[in-house]
Amino acid sequence: MKNELEISTDKKRLNVRLVHQFLCEQSYWAKGIPFAIVQRSIQSSLCFGAYLNGAQVGFARVISDFATFANLVDVFILPEYRGKGYAKALVQTIMIHPDLQGLRRFTLATSDAHGLYRQFGFSNLIKPETFMERYVPTIYGSE
Secondary structure, eight states: OTTOOEEEOOGGGOOHHHHHHIIIIIOSSSTTOOHHHHHHHHHTSEEEEEEETTEEEEEEEEEEOSSSEEEEEEEEEOGGGTTSSHHHHHHHHHHHOGGGSSOSEEEEOOSSOHHHHHTTTOOSOSOGGGOOOOOOTTTTSOO
């Protein structure tokens, strides 16, 4: 059906240049990220491409051991396609993926989409005092 969102985990379909361009130029979390790092991150993750009429309009990837833990990262819908429920459909597809069931912990970080992720059971950290991170925000040359 025309204008129906299709979501695929086939990495061969990904427009890696588009993913890189969005992350490098439009995201707040990966500004300046080099193309080679985006390529390597895709190789080592379960990736989800969102497509309309064969053209990629969104992306997300999950870093996981597929047994106990997963981290959802790099979720985006291109700006011109937002507000149509595509992000919700993308996250829904991720959450029901067979390889991501039965995990003890599924994490993500967001500055602006808490409402979206709460719909899928995500919440603030229950024990934030047990979490630590090593964060280098300028690693790609910008903040």
